[in-house]
Amino acid sequence: MKIGAVTFDSRNPEELADFYRKLLGLNKFHHSEDGSDFIGLYNEDGEGPLLVFQDDPNYEKPVWPSEPGRQQTMAHLDLYVTQAEYEGAIEHAISCGAVPAPVQFSDKWKVMLDPAGHPFCIDPVLPDHT
Numbered sequence: 001m002k003i004g005a006v007t008f009d010s011r012n013p014e015e016l017a018d019f020y021r022k023l024l025g026l027n028k029f030h031h032s033e034d035g036s037d038f039i040g041l042y043n044e045d046g047e048g049p050l051l052v053f054q055d056d057p058n059y060e061k062p063v064w065p066s067e068p069g070r071q072q073t074m075a076h077l078d079l080y081v082t083q084a085e086y087e088g089a090i091e092h093a094i095s096c097g098a099v100p101a102p103v104q105f106s107d108k109w110k111v112m113l114d115p116a117g118h119p120f121c122i123d124p125v126l127p128d129h130t
Contacts, residue, residue: 005040005050006077010116013039013053019115020051022096024079061117064101077120086110086124093122 010016017039021028026041041051062073081089093112094100101111101119109123 003049005052006075007038007052007054008116008118009056009059010053011055011057011059012116013055016114016116017041017051017053019097020053023093023098024051026051059116062119064111064113064117064119065103065105073119076118079120079122080126081122081124082126082128083124084128085126086122089122 008016017028020026021041024041027044029040029042031038031040038052038054040053060071063070064073066072079089090100090110090112097115098112098120101113104111109121111119111121113119
């Protein structure tokens with residue numbers, strides 16, 4: 001088995017797909033067939049799973065960090081960059097519409113929130129090629 005897609009629920013899947021398209025430089029497509037409507041993002045070279053965005057009119061933003069009785073985060077992405085790219089990647093994410101999470105648990109990576117409230121981390125773990 002291999003992962004084919006990671007799916008995000010949202011009240012505005014178009015906006016969320018556009019955010020990740022700009023953030024990650026992916027290509028976008030719409031799928032509508034057999035009652036299945038979603039927006040997908042893919043890497044032109046075919047590497048990695050699809051990112052899929054679907055409408056959920058009952059979607060509630062998760063609370064970060066989690067709190068009892070509140071909507072919990074179900075999953076999050078870790079986005080790897082080099083140390084040299086780290087600050088620029090955070091600025092790029094903010095320019096795309098992300099916000100830094102109000103609570104950070106480490107100064108080694110940055111927790112960000114996408115426009116629908118899904119957390120993702122920018123983590124400088126890749127080797128620098130300089």
